[in-house]
Each structure stands twice: as structure tokens, then as C-alpha cells.
Amino acid sequence: MKRINFDRKKQRKIRHKRITNLLNRVDNTKPRLNVSKTDHHIYAQIIDDTTGKVLVSSSTLSLKLKGKNVQIAEKIGEDIAKKATAKKIKEVTFDRGGNLYHGKVKSLADAARKNGLKF
Numbered sequence: 001m002k003r004i005n006f007d008r009k010k011q012r013k014i015r016h017k018r019i020t021n022l023l024n025r026v027d028n029t030k031p032r033l034n035v036s037k038t039d040h041h042i043y044a045q046i047i048d049d050t051t052g053k054v055l056v057s058s059s060t061l062s063l064k065l066k067g068k069n070v071q072i073a074e075k076i077g078e079d080i081a082k083k084a085t086a087k088k089i090k091e092v093t094f095d096r097g098g099n100l101y102h103g104k105v106k107s108l109a110d111a112a113r114k115n116g117l118k119f
Contacts (some may be wrong), residue, residue, distance in 0.1 A: 016098030023093050031055055033080070033092040033112065035105055035119065042073050042104060044080045044112075046092060056083040073104035077111025085116045094119045 024034065028049055034041045044057040058080040065072050085091070099105050113119070 001077065003088060008059075012098040014098075019095060019098065023095055026093070030080050030091050030093050031089060032095050033117070034095045034097060035099065035108055036097045037104060039098060040068060042076050042108065044108060046084055046089060055089065056080060058086060068104075070104055070107045073108040074111040077108040080108075081112040081115035081117045090116070091118045110118050 031046050031048045034045045034047055041060045045054050046056040049053050056078050096105050
């Protein structure tokens with residue numbers, strides 16, 4: 001089957017818009033755990049949408065980790081959860097940023113849940 005109008009970037013933007021609209025409708029009192037990734041790095045930020053400020057952040061750059069596998073994403077999830085609990089943030093909403101809940105994004109979320117974040 002041919003995919004005539006298939007564009008990965010366009011599909012990701014559509015997913016991201018759908019997720020963001022859902023998060024805004026459901027609950028915008030909790031801070032948002034935003035996950036973004038590039039080919040080489042993974043970034044996680046906890047953002048307070050009422051003030052528009054980043055409360056906690058973690059990435060492969062800040063931890064000086066190299067590689068692009070699932071174990072590194074788990075370390076980022078553990079680090080963001082520890083930093084969040086130190087700032088007394090217990091509940092967040094999860095924003096996967098248009099990425100599929102699979103692989104690195106899933107392992108980061110699972111590691112954050114294991115270390116005390118609820119979403």
C-alpha cells in the first residue's frame with residue numbers, strides 16, 4: 001500500500017497538537033512533564049503552565065551521558081523524579097510531545113513513576 005501523503009513531521013505535529021489540547025482541557029492546575037527528543041539527546045522538563053516557567057529540567061546534556069538507548073532515558077527519568085520530589089512536586093501531567101509512547105519515552109515515564117512521580 002502506497003502512502004502518498006505521508007510525512008512524519010506533519011503527523012508528529014498533528015499528534016502534538018491533539019495531546020496539548022487534551023492536556024489543556026483535562027487538568028491545567030498540575031505542572032506538566034514535557035519530554036522531547038532529538039537524534040542524539042533526550043530532554044525532560046517540568047513546566048508550570050500558569051506562570052510559564054520551567055520548575056525542573058534534566059537532559060543527557062546536563063548529566064553528560066552519551067548514547068541514545070533506553071537505559072539512558074531511564075536515568076533521565078530517575079533524575080527528573082528526584083529533582084521534582086526535592087521541590088515537593090508529586091503529581092504532574094505527562095506530555096509526550098507528539099512522540100509515540102514507546103521505547104525511550106515509555107522508559108523515561110516508567111522510571112519517573114518508580115521514583116515517586118504520579119501521572
